[in-house]
Amino acid sequence: MSQSLARISRPWMGSALVLALALVLPYLPFMDRSRTSLAVLAGIYVMLGLSLNLIVGYAGLFQLGHAAFFGLGAYTAAILSIEHNITILATIPIAALVAGGAAILISKPILHLRGDYLCIVTIAFGEIFRIGVTNNAFGITGGANGLFGAGRPEFPLPWVEPVPALVLALVLLLYVYLMRKSGPVVRWGGAGLIAASYYLLPLALDQKPLFLVSIVMAVVALVLVTALRDHHVSPRGQMIALVGVVALFGLIAAARSGPIVTAIEGSLDEYFNVGAPTTVLGVEVTPVAFRRDARPYYYLVLGFILITLVGMRRLQDSRLGRAWLYVREDQLAAEAMGIDTTQVKLAAFAIGSAVAGVAGVLYAGRFTVVAPESFNFLQSVIMFCIVVLGGSGSIPGILVGTLGMVVLPELLRDVGPNFLYQGLNPAVILALLLGLHLYSARGRLGGAALESGVIAAAFFVPPLVLGERVLYVPGLLMALAALTLLPIVRRRTGDVLLWVGSAAAVYAIVMLVAGKSLAPDLQRSVTAFRIMDWRDGLMGAAMVVMMVLRPAGMIPERRRGVMFSAVAETPAPAEIAVPQQATVGDAQ
Amino acid sequence: METFLQQLINGLTIGGFYAVVALGYTMVYGVLKLINFAHGDMFMWGTLAGWGLLTTVLAGLTDLDLAAILAAAVLVMAFIGVMGMTIERVAYRPLRSAGRLSPIISALGAAFVLQSVARNVSDARWRTYPPGLLKELPNLRLTGSVSVSGLQVLMLLVCVAIMVGLYLFVQRTRIGTAMRAVSLDHNVSRLMGINVDRIISLVFMIGPALGGLAGLLIGIYYGSFNFTLGWVFGLKAFIAAILGGIGNIPGAVLGGFILGISETMVVAYGPNVGLADASAWKDAIAYVLLIAILIARPTGLLGETVAEKV
Incomplete structure (x- = not known):
């Protein structure tokens, strides 16, 4: 009993903590109106991430056109709400059916394709959807401007019978x-x-x-x-x-x-x-209808996320969920075990797309405007990244991915250009960079600490001596360059510290000499820098760096296949001969 | 009939560009089994770099069109070639053994970076090439009212020369043989004494360099461009590569021409068959064609049926 309690307590604690935080989030002191609205959007993306995770993470299929199914749900809800005056929450089953049905129709002929072909075909469907709604297909999608005036969600007063x-x-x-x-x-x-x-x-x-x-x-x-x-x-x-x-x-x-x-x-x-x-x-x-205030809507979305989560967990442990796992790990073996791989993949596509359709309804109900650019390829990529960057197949990974791909870029919008050198910010950023350096240099901590010290000295001396805070900006660039080049230098020469020391000294001297005259120009160009222009580029660079550093994602899924190999590594002597052990773990 | 011939020639020209860009995709896919999403943006960088050179440095150096364009072509090819090798080194090589999902994200990230830098370099505006480049080339009269502009003929010739040259390079030289070996099996190639990393680097130099050249040519041909050119054009070129059977150089060429011709034909004849706003749907043609081909022949027109490795 106590052992089973210990087994369940740890994963529970994390989930309970996140849930508690999610429940009180709109009432935390730093949540103003726009941030609550952002939280709603993030919630919708969490739902999209969960739905795509079913396709990409569980079943191991490529889907780079997920935004199309999100869009199908949103357009279905908007059209039904505007044209036929149906209250928007009542369109959820219809939107789920439309998105899921479309997924079945579309993916049936292409599911047998190899991975990369599937990837490009899903992109193609996403683009066809976007071009279709932009060109006002069937005259009901409102063209490039989209549809306005989808109703806010209504529900019946909960304490009047029936x-x-x-x-x-x-x-x-x-x-x-x-x-x-x-x-x-x-x-x-x-x-x-x-x-x-x-x-x-x-x-x-x-x-x-x-x-x-x-x-x-x-x-x-x-x-x-x-x-x-x-x-x-x-x-x-x-x-x-x-x-x-x-x-x-x-x-x-x-x-x-x-x-x-x-x-x-x-x-x-x-x-x-x-x-x-x-x-x-x-x-x-x-x-009873929702008002503009985002807080009640936040709880509505949270409720839908929880329902989705519970559904996913139950699916994962079901016969179908195990079939997905087998198809992902080894399709041939799965077929040999009698799994109808086409049906299983089709089910993943249909269920995932239907959930995306529901997320689309929530989107339409919150923003009341449904326009093509909300469902373009970039959105599909963002959803894909939410799943893969966080760790494909991992639910905490989706939260992290959403924070990185949706919340962070939006928060960056508020950040002024002088964020980099205000107050304690430069010290904090440098500490993060050096901390990463020290973390990756476990084993030769002494050398790494000396290098960090030299870099920090070159970083802090010029601005402090000259009293020009803007000099922290080239300092950050210097630190970044130094930390990137360090591993390369180390491979070439044994005497790293000498190189780092002299380079840092040169930098510091140049800055001390030229800093005073450089500062006004620098100030001007930093002020002219608009981060929104570079947002996509920063996002792309982050995608590359993240993947190179952690190819399996931030919080990789605890692979259930590993359990098999863990058993196979330390088997009881009698069990070695049992042939069933050559299952999923070995096939990896 | 005359419109048809005229449209055919237009389609062939566009198809030539698709084909050259598709070559880069198909070569990379051949050796790495990776969709190089950054390729389209490297192509766009060719246009951008060519514009930069022709409007600033080279414009002052020489008033001879041909000399300036030749110099620009060499510089652009070198620049984009190095860019391709750098991207391979930074974004793809560390992920070579990391499964199938991570390289796709990394490739998309590289594409975003290229596009974002291009956006800021070009101030997110439409940019125009110097007017009158190569416009004095004589027009070729085929029949009564059908004529081919000299520019089109030149473009087509250059594209065909690139394709033939690349095909001969891959089929006849030692390095080309090594490339084909690497595309079959990395480990066995390594056992045969082939430096796989160097071959892959070379592929990432040749493919983007040719793509960059195509970018320069398309800049001259159309006269104006913006930073979003790369994505759509690149995607279509990739589709062209799939149409013909990916990994297959003649296939990429065939796919490029089919795509170019069908696009021009649909735009030209769409209104006649009841598709009034055919040009608005032009971009969808490639995708529909892709899906149709993949349903009918999953490995493309010239692709061989390969059992997926287990």
């Missing part, structure tokens, strides 16, 4: 389905407990908005119990956890029902527009 009953039914169905292998006590008893406490809270206290608390409680109970089941906690433990959740929510709701109801109604007024009741399919519902 919404609570529907939600409860959904949760119970899921619960009963997911716990189908558990005993009757956990399965039916747990379902009954959830249902009873769900209605007990709002009815006993006679406060309808408390249904919101009930919904949260039901979802938490569902997630917690299934997670405990997946981690082999005993049925008794599962029941105790379930009772605990129910009791906790019941106590909180009972003790603070007044403030909770006021808070719920207050935030409803603050963040949403409550519309007049309308009749949908013979049932009266009250529509």
Whole structure:
């Protein structure tokens, strides 16, 4: 028991920390309006990364036209919302069907192609999509300007029947389905407990908005119990956890029902527009619409990300997920094991594209403008990089990739040109560079530290002596050049320090002599430098450097194939003869 | 009929450019099995460098068109050749054993860098070549109203000369034989005493140098360009290489001509068959053609069926 707890605790801690951070993010002090909006965009890209990860990371297929399926979802939502007045969240199933169906139609004939051909064909489809929507194909895409005025998302007021009953039914169905292998006590008893406490809270206290608390409680109970089941906690433990959740929510709701109801109604007024009741399919519902404020939308996107994540994890462990793994590692062996590789790949394309379509709906609902340039090749590359730079197949890698490819470039937009030499910034940047140098020079730390010291001296002396902060900029270039050239120099000569020392001395002397007269010109050209002009180039350079330094990505996936080879490396003596050991691990 | 002949000649000229750029893709793919996404942008750098030379340095040195263009061609080829070798050294060689995903990202990154630098060098504006270059070449009259401009003939001749020269180089010389050996198997080539790294470097010099030359020629032919030229043109040239069967030099040439001719033909005859805005869809032709060919003949027109290595 304690061993299994230790096994699950570490990955859980990281995920829980990230989840907690994601939950409070919009209310952190540095999040202004534009950054919250950026967080929403980043969330949409995380979803795109997850969907593409299914195709590229799990199934090992090339897809450099993912933006087309994102775009299909967005255009479907926008067209249905503008032309047919369908509320945008209701278009999600349609958009997913359109994107997934298109993926099946398109990829069916090309899936047998070799990797690189597939890559170029997916680029071709992406370009055809872009050219098509730019030229206003079928007269419904609005041409180069795109479509304006997609509606903001609406949902029914959650505590007016029949919404609570529907939600409860959904949760119970899921619960009963997911716990189908558990005993009757956990399965039916747990379902009954959830249902009873769900209605007990709002009815006993006679406060309808408390249904919101009930919904949260039901979802938490569902997630917690299934997670405990997946981690082999005993049925008794599962029941105790379930009772605990129910009791906790019941106590909180009972003790603070007044403030909770006021808070719920207050935030409803603050963040949403409550519309007049309308009749949908013979049932009266009250529509609640999102406003411009990005914060509620952030939680909507976060919810979709969590649903996607859970779905991905379950898929990964399913029969289909294992089939993807085999196809990725060795297609011939997979075929020999009786896996229909075409169907399996097709499934990856279809599911991944459908999720991208859903992300497209979220995009259309947030930005209300859908235009061709949001779905061009650069976007496909960004999505591809999110998956591969972070580490193909790795979910934390997607977060890192999104931060690097989407968030960082947008934040750079705010950075003024004098960022490089303001305050403590030059020292911090230099420390990062030298830290990287020291890190990569493990084993000969003394020499590396001396080199770093020399570089740091040449970096700090001229600006400090002359009192011209702008001289930090050539200093940074000098440090970069020195650190790039160091390995080459080391290969040629034994006496690195002499070379570094003399080069740094020459630099420092030149700067000391010429710095005073150079500074105004330098100031002018630094001020004229606009980072947005160079953004793509910096991104490209970062892509090359990242790949050269870490070809498997920042946070590589823990390859499940490795488990096989780990077994094969230290086998019990009797197991060596077992032929099944020559599986995935050996084929790598 | 006369329009057809005229369009055929136009298509052949464009196709010649596609073919020369496709040669670079196909050679690199042959030795490394890598889509060199930076190749299109190196081609654009050829146009850019040629523009820079012809409008500044060489414009002052000589008033002879031909001498200036020849000098520019030599310089551009040297410059782009070194650029290609540098990119191979920096962005591709460290990743040679790193799987299939990483080199693609690295290649795209190199392409972004080239494009971004070009954008800033050219101030993101359309740039024009000096007017009147080679315009005094005599026009060739074929039939009554069909004529070929001397410029077109020259371009076509240069392109054909490049292709034939490269084909002979690869088929007849020792280094060419080494290239073919490397494209078959790196390790066995190494056992045969071939310096694989040097051969790959050489491929990355020749391919981009020829691409850069094509860039210079297309600058002279069209007269104006901007920094986005490389991406679309490069992608189409790559498609041309696939059409003919990648890794195959005659195939790249065939693919280039097919692509050039079909583009001009669709733009010319599209309105007649009910495609009113055919020129707006021009760029899509290459992609549709690619998909059609790959469905029908997955290894291209002249490509041989190769079992994927296991």
